[in-house]
Amino acid sequence: MKYKNRVRSRISNLKDAKNPGLRRNVLCGAITPQQIAVMTSEEMASDELKEIRKAMTKEAIREHQMARTGGTQTDLFTCSKCRKKNCTYTQMTRATGISADPFNI
Structure with a gap:
C-alpha cells in the first residue's frame, strides 16, 4: 500500500500544472528516475508552494516568539x-x- 501511495504522489506531482519545472527536469534528464523515486514531497513541490510553506513557517515562528516575548x-x-x-x-x-x-x- 505504501508503494502505491508513493507512485500516486509522483504521478500527481508530475501532472501538476502549477509545477512544470519538475516535469521538465525529469523529461530532460536533470532528475533521474532513481532520484524522483526517493524525493520527498517538499523536494518535488513547485517554487510557489515552497514560498507559501516558507511564509507559513516564518509566521508560525513569529507568533510563537511573540507569545514568549511578552x-x-x-x-x-x-x-x-x-x-x-x-x-x-x-x-x-x-x-x-x-x-x-x-x-x-
Missing part, C-alpha cells in the same frame, strides 16, 4: 493590580471542544 503593549486596558494603563497583552487561542475562541491575558 505580547503587545497597549493603553486600552487598565491593570487590575496597579491601576495603570501601561499594559502588555497576549492573545491566545483555547480549544473548548467545539471551536477555538481567542481570549486576552
Whole structure:
C-alpha cells in the first residue's frame, strides 16, 4: 500500500500544472528516475508552494516568539493590580471542544 501511495504522489506531482519545472527536469534528464523515486514531497513541490510553506513557517515562528516575548503593549486596558494603563497583552487561542475562541491575558 505504501508503494502505491508513493507512485500516486509522483504521478500527481508530475501532472501538476502549477509545477512544470519538475516535469521538465525529469523529461530532460536533470532528475533521474532513481532520484524522483526517493524525493520527498517538499523536494518535488513547485517554487510557489515552497514560498507559501516558507511564509507559513516564518509566521508560525513569529507568533510563537511573540507569545514568549511578552505580547503587545497597549493603553486600552487598565491593570487590575496597579491601576495603570501601561499594559502588555497576549492573545491566545483555547480549544473548548467545539471551536477555538481567542481570549486576552
